[in-house]
Amino acid sequence: MQIFRLVALSLAAVLPAVQADDGWVALDCWVADVTVDGRFVDQDRSLKYDWQLTKQVCDITYARDIAQYDPGSSRCVVMRANSLLSGDRWWKNCQQQAANGWYDVDRTTNTVVKNHDPYKSNRAEGRGYNSR
Numbered sequence: 001m002q003i004f005r006l007v008a009l010s011l012a013a014v015l016p017a018v019q020a021d022d023g024w025v026a027l028d029c030w031v032a033d034v035t036v037d038g039r040f041v042d043q044d045r046s047l048k049y050d051w052q053l054t055k056q057v058c059d060i061t062y063a064r065d066i067a068q069y070d071p072g073s074s075r076c077v078v079m080r081a082n083s084l085l086s087g088d089r090w091w092k093n094c095q096q097q098a099a100n101g102w103y104d105v106d107r108t109t110n111t112v113v114k115n116h117d118p119y120k121s122n123r124a125e126g127r128g129y130n131s132r
Contacts (some may be wrong), residue, residue: 023084024128026075027067030053032123036116047123049074052105056112057097057126058097061089071110075129091126098124 032047033040055069058076062068067085070077078085079104105111 019107023129023130024078024087024090025084026070026073026077026129027058027085027087027090027126028075028129029057029098030125030127031098031121034119034121036119041119047125050102053098053102053119053124054096055105055110056102057090059095060097061093065109067109073106085128087126087128090128094126098122 029050030047031050031053033045035052036041036081051074054074054076058067058069065079066083067076067078068073069075076085076090101120103118104115106112106113114119
């Protein structure tokens with residue numbers, strides 16, 4: 001029983017909280033059932049992390065002095081010392097942007113590339129992390 005309790009507590013400490021309360025230093029977006037022009041783009045339609053959606057939601061949601069997309073961690077990270085990011089706001093914005101659509105991002109220039117209609121998904125969620 002002690003081992004089970006220790007394992008459960010350890011997992012709770014390392015796993016990210018999904019759709020939890022405010023107070024995160026890093027955030028990202030996950031999507032499933034992604035389409036372009038109503039056609040699925042991937043045979044595996046399960047929930048997956050999407051760095052391009054994460055970057056675009058970060059850019060839209062926060063002023064650059066509050067949070068920025070960090071290519072190293074592939075997350076939206078807080079820029080101000082002793083500040084935290086709102087989980088509720090992030091979750092809603094991930095869902096809204098996924099429904100409205102997002103585009104590819106050029107990894108070299110970090111700019112949006114509109115070479116086809118937007119990706120869209122009605123299954124999206126945000127996740128928050130207590131470390132970068």
